[in-house]
Amino acid sequence: MTSILNADLHCHSVVSDGTLTPEALALRAKANGVELWALTDHDEIGGQLRAAAAAKEVGLRYLTGVEISVTFANETVHIVGLGFDATDPRITEGLQATRGGRGQRAQEMSAQLAKVGIHGAYEGALRFVGNPELISRTHFARFLVESGVCRDTPEVFRKYLTDGKPGFVPHRWASLQQAVQWITDCGGLAVIAHPGRYRFTANEQYALFSEFKAHGGQAVEVVTGSHSPSEYVTYADMAKEFGLAASRGSDFHSPDESHTDLGALPYLSGELTPVWELLAHRIQ
Template identity: 35%
Template sequence: MPSETDLHCHTTASDGKLTPAELVARAHERGITTLAITDHDTVAGFRDARPAAATAGIRLIPGIELSCVWGGITIHVVGLNFDPDSPAMLAAEARQSEARRNRAALIAEKVGKKLHHSIDLAQVEAYAGGDQIGRPHFAQYLVDKGLVPSMAVAFSKYLGAGKVGDVKAGWPELAEAVQWIIAAGGTAVLAHAHHYNMTRTKLRACLQDFIAAGGSAVEVAYGLMDSNQQGQISALAREFNLLGSCGSDYHGPNRFGLELGIMPTFPAGITPVWHNWASPATAG
């Protein structure tokens, strides 16, 4: 179902296909009135989108999707409605940027060795356009060099979960990432909890640590989440008294079959993450 609120999407500031201004324009076309740009480990997308959002009359919420680690598993935590210029968030961005640079060098080394091909990291960086380097940029490089037939194959063979290019080096622990968001005055949301390869017992333990660190919300209406997945996550949200967030995880046209603003209906009985936010005039 289309939603007027989308609190999880990406721009060219990380691994999205649309510029911040283009994303805002698409949101306006689709009737979205509240938008959070949550680029990976950077608030640059939000900062660049502010003029376009003001012109379009869209309430733009400061957002970021932080990479971190819990129990040896890469976890993503979305930060919402924080002060983008706070010392805590600026320090978090600097830390994550350094981690991404180190990670990119390691991915280039590991994937290059596997393919017997010397990967030109400068060319991969060019795909990122000076913004955060991610695995999709490596995938595009591999396709353009004729080393794989498609980005899907690049991920299934070399860059996806558990593959040689799935490098976790440098990410902070879950608690530290959550604390960055809290220190910046924001709300920490556990992103797409149904995607992690965890048993229910392990996911409950992760949620307990997330809450202990200051986390207070979980995504209960997310992109192409099916009814069974939504039911499971919604039940956990109720059990742990967590707020609910929603978002498409839109990355651009023809990416992952997603569209901006499309997600399951927000479940009943869960308080929305935006319930206690300031008025649109003061929320970023």
Template identity: 40%
Template sequence: MIKYDLHCHSTASDGILSPTEVVLRAHEKGVNVLALTDHDTVAGVPEARKHAEALGIQLINGVELSTLWEGHSIHIVGLGFDLSHEKMTALLAEQANLRDSRAQEIGAKLAKAGVANAYEEAKKLAGEGEVTRAHYARHLVQIGKVANDGQAFKRYLGQGKSAYVKPQWVDIPSAIKIIHAAGGVAVLAHPLRYTMTTKWVRKLAENFKAWGGDAMEISGCGQSRDQYQLLVKLAEEHQLAGSMGSDFHFPCAWVELGKLAPLPAHIPLVLEIKNDLV
């Protein structure tokens, strides 16, 4: 049986492992088809591809785009697109600018809250990747301001907290159009992980399909059976293909590359709706 993982992260965004290390771990865990989907960047894909090919892993070009919908930050995974497509390149450059501006503003707010040089320290943690709130959370843990990343968001970085900065991302229809223009497929990432009711999740899925979305993530790590069944039902209702992704960021007990339940037989895998991906 082929083992898929179509959503994971590396040091190119907010992951802990380098693209090479992600691929090596995926191989160790028996993954056959992998997509590296860093936040708003494809910088890690060439490195990952080199090592994936050597290990016999099929690597799918991927990215996780940050978008805005009804005041919520929603993630759309793009798969199988041309990395050098003009519209995608322009979007990622714009998203990078927005991300850095937001990161600097977060740093300024943390300085007012008594945490000096936070942007510079977060940038060190990010290395060559883009600075995210996850890097700020790690820094706050390192300097003893909080005990863990969760507390960092509850006390400083979460919505309504002292260092929160409202994002200014692309809208979902534009993200879908650009993914399609670049030859890829658009996937609604982890639909049940947003802070909204089931009624709003249904509305999100309905809008996503109406705007041309192709699939939604059904199989993820740490799901209950009821959550899995709800996602299957939503995919059926809106005639969306299914995807499988761990959303792996770092080694831990509850999120692991390839540790995913198979899709139901009647739900097509997102890769099957694009002939050149399988």
């Protein structure tokens, strides 16, 4: 396989904070011309068997996937895992531990919102949750839009759910080392997700890439739904500098919310090593 492959290795289903089922995502990916797909729900692999079966049903090549939340330099960073053994208890137990704080955090977010006159946010957010263990800021955002507090989810995040705003509550996630180790111990490959999204200084970003590589991480998302064309170039250069393979994924969550659809991204540069070349033996 070459870099000229419509691979979409980052998206979310109702198992975490997406709005479509794994089966509907497989159909949408196939219809949009995706040739290699991975479902990467947040801190949860409960949809993997369904996604793999659905991909097989529509004739779509598949890699197991997950997006793990980690805390690095006081910022939440996401590490995508691809091609791991989804039946290995080490990754299941690790993810279960990192999910543990979400429920308490959600209750605290609701209490903070109540102080500024927005009541019933926890119960409202729960209506949008496929898996209560995975209640997140996205579910609160959907409730605040539905109830008319804000026009859309970006407005919710700007006004309420980011650092310094009334509904923001930080959460301590796994460490970078733990996330990479869970993935690699189970036969998979770790990827830094959408690095352009993090509010790091140049030194902090260099430290992230250096530590990630030192722990056994092997790839970075270069072409992704939240990167600009100039960031494609920036992170292609960083992939080459650190000797990392390149990944590609839309980060699709919902037909109504995501500005990049499954399969709609430009191809990777031919100068890069595509992550799927390193995972050819893991593709289903």
